[in-house]
Amino acid sequence: MRRPRSPARRAGLVALRARAFVHAVRRAPGRYLVGGALMGLVAWGMAVLVDRGVRWIDAYPLIGTIADAALRRSVEAFVTVLVLAVAFSVLTTAITTLYTAADLPLLLAWPLPAERVFRLKVFETYLASAALPALLTLPVLVGLGTARGAPWSYYPQAAVAVLALYALPVAAGSLLALLLMRLAPAGRVKEVATAASVVLAAGLVVGLRALRPEQLAELTPEEFEAFLAGFASLDLGVSPATWAGDAIWNGLSGVVSPALPLLALVAWASLALLGRVAAWAYQVGWVRSLDGSSRPRDPRPRPAAWWERPLARWGGGGAVVVKDLRLLMRDPTQWSQLLVLVALAGVYLVSTASLEVEGQRFRDALGTLNVAFLGFLLAGVGVRLAFPVVSLEGEGLWFLRTGPIGATAVLGAKFAYAMPPLLLLGLGLGFAQATLLDVSVNLASASIVAGGLAAIAVTGLGVGLGAAYPRYDATQAAEVPVSPGGLLYMTLALLYAAGLTLLLAYPAWTTLVDPAVPVWSTPAGLLTGALAVAWTTAFAGGALAFGRWRFVRYESGCD
Amino acid sequence: MIEVEGLVKRYGTHLAVAGVDLRARPGEVVALLGPNGAGKSTTIRAITGLLRPTAGRVRVCGHDVVRAPLAAKSKLGFVPDRPYLYPKLTARELLRFIGRLRGVQDGDRRADAWLEAFALAPVANELIETYSHGMRQKLTFAAALLAEPAVLVVDEPMVGLDPRAARQVRDLMRGHADRGHTVLLTTHAMDVAEALADRVVVLHRGRVAAEGAMAELRAAAGTGEEGLEAIFLRLTEEASEGPPPWGPAAADGSRRAGETAGRGG
Ligand SMILES: Nc1ncnc2c1ncn2[C@@H]1O[C@H](COP(=O)(O)OP(=O)(O)OP(=O)(O)O)[C@@H](O)[C@H]1O
Ligand SMILES: [Mg+2]
Numbered sequence A: 001m002r003r004p005r006s007p008a009r010r011a012g013l014v015a016l017r018a019r020a021f022v023h024a025v026r027r028a029p030g031r032y033l034v035g036g037a038l039m040g041l042v043a044w045g046m047a048v049l050v051d052r053g054v055r056w057i058d059a060y061p062l063i064g065t066i067a068d069a070a071l072r073r074s075v076e077a078f079v080t081v082l083v084l085a086v087a088f089s090v091l092t093t094a095i096t097t098l099y100t101a102a103d104l105p106l107l108l109a110w111p112l113p114a115e116r117v118f119r120l121k122v123f124e125t126y127l128a129s130a131a132l133p134a135l136l137t138l139p140v141l142v143g144l145g146t147a148r149g150a151p152w153s154y155y156p157q158a159a160v161a162v163l164a165l166y167a168l169p170v171a172a173g174s175l176l177a178l179l180l181m182r183l184a185p186a187g188r189v190k191e192v193a194t195a196a197s198v199v200l201a202a203g204l205v206v207g208l209r210a211l212r213p214e215q216l217a218e219l220t221p222e223e224f225e226a227f228l229a230g231f232a233s234l235d236l237g238v239s240p241a242t243w244a245g246d247a248i249w250n251g252l253s254g255v256v257s258p259a260l261p262l263l264a265l266v267a268w269a270s271l272a273l274l275g276r277v278a279a280w281a282y283q284v285g286w287v288r289s290l291d292g293s294s295r296p297r298d299p300r301p302r303p304a305a306w307w308e309r310p311l312a313r314w315g316g317g318g319a320v321v322v323k324d325l326r327l328l329m330r331d332p333t334q335w336s337q338l339l340v341l342v343a344l345a346g347v348y349l350v351s352t353a354s355l356e357v358e359g360q361r362f363r364d365a366l367g368t369l370n371v372a373f374l375g376f377l378l379a380g381v382g383v384r385l386a387f388p389v390v391s392l393e394g395e396g397l398w399f400l401r402t403g404p405i406g407a408t409a410v411l412g413a414k415f416a417y418a419m420p421p422l423l424l425l426g427l428g429l430g431f432a433q434a435t436l437l438d439v440s441v442n443l444a445s446a447s448i449v450a451g452g453l454a455a456i457a458v459t460g461l462g463v464g465l466g467a468a469y470p471r472y473d474a475t476q477a478a479e480v481p482v483s484p485g486g487l488l489y490m491t492l493a494l495l496y497a498a499g500l501t502l503l504l505a506y507p508a509w510t511t512l513v514d515p516a517v518p519v520w521s522t523p524a525g526l527l528t529g530a531l532a533v534a535w536t537t538a539f540a541g542g543a544l545a546f547g548r549w550r551f552v553r554y555e556s557g558c559d
Numbered sequence B: 001m002i003e004v005e006g007l008v009k010r011y012g013t014h015l016a017v018a019g020v021d022l023r024a025r026p027g028e029v030v031a032l033l034g035p036n037g038a039g040k041s042t043t044i045r046a047i048t049g050l051l052r053p054t055a056g057r058v059r060v061c062g063h064d065v066v067r068a069p070l071a072a073k074s075k076l077g078f079v080p081d082r083p084y085l086y087p088k089l090t091a092r093e094l095l096r097f098i099g100r101l102r103g104v105q106d107g108d109r110r111a112d113a114w115l116e117a118f119a120l121a122p123v124a125n126e127l128i129e130t131y132s133h134g135m136r137q138k139l140t141f142a143a144a145l146l147a148e149p150a151v152l153v154v155d156e157p158m159v160g161l162d163p164r165a166a167r168q169v170r171d172l173m174r175g176h177a178d179r180g181h182t183v184l185l186t187t188h189a190m191d192v193a194e195a196l197a198d199r200v201v202v203l204h205r206g207r208v209a210a211e212g213a214m215a216e217l218r219a220a221a222g223t224g225e226e227g228l229e230a231i232f233l234r235l236t237e238e239a240s241e242g243p244p245p246w247g248p249a250a251a252d253g254s255r256r257a258g259e260t261a262g263r264g265g
Helices: A007-027 A029-059 A064-099 A104-109 A114-148 A154-183 A189-210 A213-218 A221-232 A240-252 A259-283 A308-312 A316-330 A332-353 A360-385 A391-401 A407-437 A441-468 A484-513 A523-553 B040-047 B069-073 B091-101 B107-117 B133-145 B163-178 B190-196 B214-221 B228-235 B253-264
Strands: B002-011 B014-024 B029-033 B055-060 B076-079 B151-155 B182-186 B199-204 B207-212
Touching: A007 A029, A007 A114, A029 A064, A029 A114, A029 A484, A064 A114, A064 A154, A064 A240, A064 A259, A104 A114, A114 A154, A114 A240, A114 A259, A154 A240, A154 A259, A240 A259, A308 A316, A316 A391, A316 A407, A316 B091, A332 A407, A360 A407, A360 A441, A360 A484, A391 B091, A407 A441, A407 A523, A441 A484, A441 A523, A484 A523, B002 B040, B014 B029, B014 B040, B014 B182, B014 B199, B014 B207, B029 B040, B029 B163, B029 B190, B040 B055, B040 B151, B040 B182, B055 B069, B076 B133, B091 B107, B091 B133, B107 B133, B133 B151, B133 B163, B151 B163, B163 B182, B163 B190, B190 B228, B199 B214, B199 B228, B207 B214, B207 B228, B214 B228
Parallel strands: B029 B182, B029 B199, B076 B151, B151 B182
Antiparallel strands: B002 B014, B002 B055, B199 B207
16 A cells, blocks of 8 residues: 655655755855856867867768768767766765765655665765766767757757766666675775776776777878778677667757667666665665674774874874875775876876887977876876865864864875875876987976976865865765866866976977977076976965965855 | 953854853863853854854963964864764874874873773774764863863763763863863753853853852842752743643643543543
8 A cells, every 4th residue: 555645755855955955055156156157168168179070070071971970989989988987986986875875874764765765865876976977978969969950859869868878887886886785895895896996997998998099190091091981880789878879860860769768768777776776785784794894902002103203293284194194095985096096197108108109300299299198187187186185184174173283284284195196197107208208308308397397286286276165075085076166176277287388388399490409408498497387386386375265264064 | 261252153144152251260160051052162163263253352371263373272172062083093093193283292101091091992993983972072082181281172071971981071171170271161961060160151142141150140040049950041041932832731622631531431
């Protein structure tokens, strides 16, 4: 027998969340307005770029006949990569939203069927892991539609196809997470999930490497055309990505593909299944990994570790660094970021090493491009490594705010904590690409200096803006930059990288004209170097000062 | 020594504290009382530098909390009402962190003494996430007292403590004051305030409703030889306060009549 439901209950949980969001917007409308405007700007830019690109390809004489198929495969490949990205991020997300969420006991204590609670949790998992990829995909599809002059019915179809497509990895990843929670040793489920996602990410990277994209550059136009033809006729088999591609391409010509309802049905069914299975698993206590570990206790006093001592001499700031390092070691969602970083650096190095370029001039040109790319790469890494470090203080902030430690020392400690991995990456990659590409001395030094400077700027920008726009309520580092502050960081970091590239264009140009001429000892070279340092200091110092100013004024629980 | 002068705190349009003057001297335990939402925690958060006052001044040992925050905070030990302790640190690591933050000499030795005193030594190397509420509360006290602060500020110390630990915490605060330090606490436990406090400050709707030693309060409330609870209730009376919806006055006659009838049958 069904229990009668009151209207209030039916409106229920999602409405409750929606209302909480509305209240948050009301309290700080400016922040959401700016964030929304920035996001709209980025989406608009992407759509315009894609529109132009599609028009250009459609008009390109050599590949005219297969342009359409090649485009379609590209879109499918793009969404496939994002599907994999969702699949790998959902593992840890599912554990935090589905099983260890703080509000779960409260919700389950309400007189609601557990399945409804878990339906909400599935929805949250979907939002947390698929919303950003969907936001990245939709402008691409809009650009495609405008370039092809698609009918209005195309746009809702494309949106449904994308939203349904990303539901599949969410369901698959969450079910895998459930399995991990059963199999992982007690109290170790996050570690196991993290290890699994790192393996998945490494597999993704290796798979991309297997395509050897740099070979494309070596092809003659005829070979390139043959390659494209092969790519265009490539049959991915029956995969959800091809269903989505089918739905989108039919939509372009105003036809509703049968693949679309199929995709939507499979997505809906798998999410519904996930909700049921999760509720069942939670209730019968199947997820035993939630229980803590039970090592035998060893109460003997433990002295400070050897690596703590030099830091401890620095006083309050050092104490914060030691504490952060300890927390890092014990939080797999944090240290896994470092593993991803190592994988990224590996891919970058292998790609650079496999470039075989004849002629010093070409190598130097490529080296210049790589310096530019290095800045952008560091900006992307900093959003994960530097931006969240202040927010990760979380509720523990009261120790710092009621302790005798100033904002300068706090930000200094956070800077010192975030800097080493970024500096290592910047200097290391700068040095490696200079040697691997065998560029001229002028550019080799420029490459290393640029790597170091970009690392400093990105750390300063990340820590400073992260302190200015903190999210102390975030449950993991990946959530923190999903905010207007994160967008501001990204914008400024890219601006910085672009400016640095422009500055380095001078030594690059001189070198290209005559590699033997010394650059850095000339007045113009010195001026370039000084400008690069000033540019870096302005970004890092400005962001840190702004962050300090806002950090001093921050009031806990009043934002 | 804590000096609060004309403290005002506004959350948006809501006036939480509307001009509070407060003073706590060395060697003195001052209890801050008041109904839920009276502004006790807000006052305390302004004293500890967690909030910026909308108006007014707060000084700790003569240092203005807004203008010279480091000097003021170095004199201060704080136990918040809902303390968050890093769950992934052990008790020993947490106390070491606090010791370094506050520049405590021989911090490790002192930390061990506190762990011993609170019977936390057997679990000192376990992660804090495995502790019970009371164990966390005791650890928060150890962290606050590690640097032997001249001013100890405690927001609701007794919540969730077993009788032995409650007694211990009481003695601890008294002892701290007796060593010449200042102790300010809020509590809803009238017996604790009565037994412990040299002076009582009653907050009501963001204002000081009454202040003084027990005898002075009795005079202010116009009551006889009553306990603090009666004085408290008198001082914070709400004109609009009606009986609770589930109380006997709210239950209508028919229900009571029905019950009687049922019993009679
Ligand atoms: N962050 C906040 N934002 C808005 N209003 C707040 C905030 N914190 C407290 N208030 C309001 O300020 C008033 C005083 O709150 P406060 O926490 O100081 O009360 P309290 O005396 O400590 O009460 P309790 O005995 O329940 O702990 C209350 O009306 C509360 O609603
Ligand atoms: Mg309170």
